[in-house]
Amino acid sequence: MKTKIYIKSFCFLLAGLMLANMALAAGEEDAAWNNVLKQKYFGDRSIDESTASIELTAPYRAEDPALVPISVTAKKPQSPTDYIKTITLIIDNNPVPFAAAFHFTPESGKADIATRLRFNAYTNIRAIAETNDGKLSMVKAFVKASGGCSAPIGADLEAAMARMGKMKFKLEGDKVSLNQPNQTQLLVSHPSISGMQMDQISRQIKPAHFVNQVKVSFNGKPIMSAETDIALSTDPNFRFYFVPDKAGELKAEVKDNQGKEFSYTQTVSP
């Protein structure tokens, strides 16, 4: 009987410890943001936590931590007097929390952006929108890491390296609709190497090699541009809008951190 009680209390103790750990984790979810990251990326500016301006869609579980589809949807269309200037994505517990900052113009039509990111841990991802009046608002989502053998690294880096710099635009149909937002997808082939590794295994340094700048224009007018970092998946992918007023040229200019530059144009017509 005594043993039984002892065992029971031990079980409770274990359960208690586990619960305490979980509670701690829940309370700590925002700690990195509150204590470090907010100040680091936005200084003393005030950020309103609200879904009034944007919505963030992230999977509850990072099925493939190397390729987590994330999308941000703007609540209002872009207008010359009222538009979203920038959407910044921060992944709190990644080795480099800054994932990307996307810049839009009234010509973007809609400040929606979808991309694929790497997640290294259980973490919040935040999207912070800055409107043209300088106000900041934030939405966040929690993403669980997946189980199993996967890692936030491209599956076939050699293939990505072999076609590095190759790009494509994909439109929703063959033709664009004039004077309204058209969705387009930019595919960029790049290995996106984070540079993180256990050096004593490889006995050679594999420096970081990733896309750090993207500029997209239509007939010379900027639609979307971005600063990006190692959280971008291998073969970065971006989905966004533009408003064509006539036939013309979509152009992508991409740079990486090793100074390589790539560009690509594609003609679109109504």
Added chain:
Amino acid sequence: MFKRLICFAVFFSAFTAFAMAEELNLKEVATGVFVHQGIHALPDRQNHGEIANIGFIVGDRCVAVIDSGGSPAQGLALKSAIKATTKTPICHVINTHVHPDHVYGNIAFKEPGVSFIGHRKLTQSLAARAPYYLEKAGRDMGMTLKNEDFIAPDKSVDSIMELDLGGRKLILTAHGPAHTDNDLSVYDDKTQTLWLADLLFMGHVPVIDGSLTGWLKELEKLKKIEARLAIPGHGPVASEWPKAAEAETRYLEMLRNEIRQYIKQGKTMEQAMAQVGQSARGEWQLFDDFHKRNIATAFAELEWED
């Protein structure tokens, strides 16, 4: 009473995982070819990642270990099982690819006279994944690993390597990107046994961490090999070849064909992940844990096809 047992189980698994090497169940599937059958489960704190099929082949002069296990403790268990089976010394540890359930036992075999053999890309893949895997081992399995526990091959296979164990020859083949980008298969000449490790999944849904089209290509080549038996990385200890690859091939072809259609129709990765191939759910274990991730990996590959 039941609760009490569970509690004991938790207690023991938490505190004695590394202290005691459990006895390893092994089956001799062909003369001198021993396989331990894993379980269809995600690595966790109860199973310590000891989920894959692992084993060894005994020659007159040398034993070759094929995959060392999912934890240092399982590596030790495998080593003592080998010692209990044969007096022949262990000369080689062959790692079929980078995944933790196949390499975390390596440390148990590290000693003079033992060489570690892997695909030419294994070292780089291990180096890139180690920092992440280290953290994950703690998080998912409660396993504290050190940098030294990650052991890279000292002999690498560029395309083909013959290994003479004394009276039997192993043919090691380095494959193109398939299950991972560093898959190695082992063919035992003497018994015509084809040790495919994770190039072959049976029961456990295949996991694509390399290239979907590459995997199908490698399977085509492998099916031409005249083997009596094939040993999967996850599934029964041995099966008839090439029949053993039928279900896996069907699954991979289905994924390829459906995802190609989605891409052609301008659908997104998110849409594909939600919808593709759900009808195959009943055929596979751990489907919900890996199927969507397979779609993501395959989609990102196939959208570059044209």
